[in-house]
Amino acid sequence: MCRLISVGLLFLLSCASMNPAQAGDLSYPGVGRTATAREIEVWNIDVRPDFKGLPKGSGTVLQGQQVWDAKCASCHGTFGELTQMSAPIVGGTTAEDVRTGRVAALSNPNTVLRSAIMKVPTLSTLWDYLYRAMPWNAPKSLSVDESYAVTAYILNLAEIVPEDFSLSDENIKAIQDRMPNRHGMTRDHGLATVRGRPDVSDTDCMKDCASKVTVRATISEDALHSHGDLSLQNRSFGPVRGLTAVKKQ
Ligand code: HEC
Numbered sequence: 001m002c003r004l005i006s007v008g009l010l011f012l013l014s015c016a017s018m019n020p021a022q023a024g025d026l027s028y029p030g031v032g033r034t035a036t037a038r039e040i041e042v043w044n045i046d047v048r049p050d051f052k053g054l055p056k057g058s059g060t061v062l063q064g065q066q067v068w069d070a071k072c073a074s075c076h077g078t079f080g081e082l083t084q085m086s087a088p089i090v091g092g093t094t095a096e097d098v099r100t101g102r103v104a105a106l107s108n109p110n111t112v113l114r115s116a117i118m119k120v121p122t123l124s125t126l127w128d129y130l131y132r133a134m135p136w137n138a139p140k141s142l143s144v145d146e147s148y149a150v151t152a153y154i155l156n157l158a159e160i161v162p163e164d165f166s167l168s169d170e171n172i173k174a175i176q177d178r179m180p181n182r183h184g185m186t187r188d189h190g191l192a193t194v195r196g197r198p199d200v201s202d203t204d205c206m207k208d209c210a211s212k213v214t215v216r217a218t219i220s221e222d223a224l225h226s227h228g229d230l231s232l233q234n235r236s237f238g239p240v241r242g243l244t245a246v247k248k249q
Contacts, residue, residue, distance in 0.1 A: 047128040051172060054124065058168030059149025061156040067146050068153050071135045080115075080157055085136070088115040090158040093180040098160060101183035117158040121185040123176045127151050 047053045059067075069078070076082050080089030092115045097103045103118045105111045120126050131147040133139045142150065152167035160178050161167070167175065176182065187200050197216065227233070 045128075045132060047124045047131075049122045049124050051124055051169070054127065054169050054172065055144045056169045057144040057148050058166050058170075059145045059147070059152055060166040061149075061152045061161065061163050063145075064149035064151070064153025064156070067142070067150040071138075071142075072150065075136065080154065083113065086116070087119075088113060089154060090117045091115045092118045093158060095159065097180035098178050101179070101181070103181045103184055106181070106184060117154065117160075118181060119184075121179060121181045121183070123151070123172060123179055126154070127172070 045053070072080075075085040076089050081091060082088065092105050092111070092113065093103055097105075106114065106118060116126070127147060130150055131140075131142055131144070135141065148167045148169075152161060152165055155161045155167065155175065156163055156165065158180070160180070161175060188198055190197050190199065
């Protein structure tokens with residue numbers, strides 16, 4: 001026997017006789033329910049490095065150019081070159097990188113700008129990210145085929161596939177073997193600079209540990225200031241006010 005109760009703007013379905021399996025979390029009896037298969041399906045969109053989870057579909061470089069010009073270029077530039085919104089999308093890779101699978105410029109300490117295609121080792125990550133998170137102002141709005149197309153377009157801009165190419169679930173594995181940084185995945189570097197200390201390869205101290213916490217890894221000045229004054233971009237309520245990050249002149 002279920003009743004719909006309203007608490008402010010929330011409507012709760014209260015089911016007095018719901019059995020525990022249906023009720024989900026037993027610490028809140030009667031609240032919530034097990035998600036349906038369809039509900040899980042629409043959220044479960046991750047594509048793994050072995051392409052598990054990749055939906056069937058395809059898109060050509062030319063179709064991708066249309067998607068790009070309509071939905072991406074305003075923020076990332078016609079050729080993915082703009083830096084205001086994110087790192088450039090393409091640039092900084094060579095035919096030799098495509099051959100070796102390691103982007104040489106990443107090992108050069110003088111490389112300041114690192115484009116998305118220089119860094120990303122797995123094509124699945126690029127596909128997944130676009131399908132999930134782009135365009136930034138309308139995430140999850142690209143169709144499966146649009147995601148293939150715009151990925152193909154980016155690959156063409158990066159000179160990984162020719163302009164008459166069509167990317168699909170059937171040939172994507174072969175293109176993975178042409179990703180310029182496919183052998184370059186490493187966690188042995190800092191967050192904001194390749195010379196920095198890795199944040200993810202420490203070991204837990206188990207005895208005689210320091211009693212005071214010292215901050216040893218910090219974000220670089222450049223990265224800190226690259227998005228303007230963060231305090232103006234944070235909400236004005238809640239415990240976290242945001243950092244005042246304006247470059248000192
Ligand atoms: C309204 C502006 C906007 C639009 C439109 C937009 N993006 Fe983005 N994009 C961003 C921002 C901002 C980021 C960085 C997000 C972050 O770091 O969390 C980003 C990040 C990216 C990245 C990752 C860059 C990196 O190195 O981390 C890719 C790839 C990308 N966008 C592709 C696209 C594609 C493809 C489209 C069109 C379908 C698109 N974007 C549309 C603003 C935009």
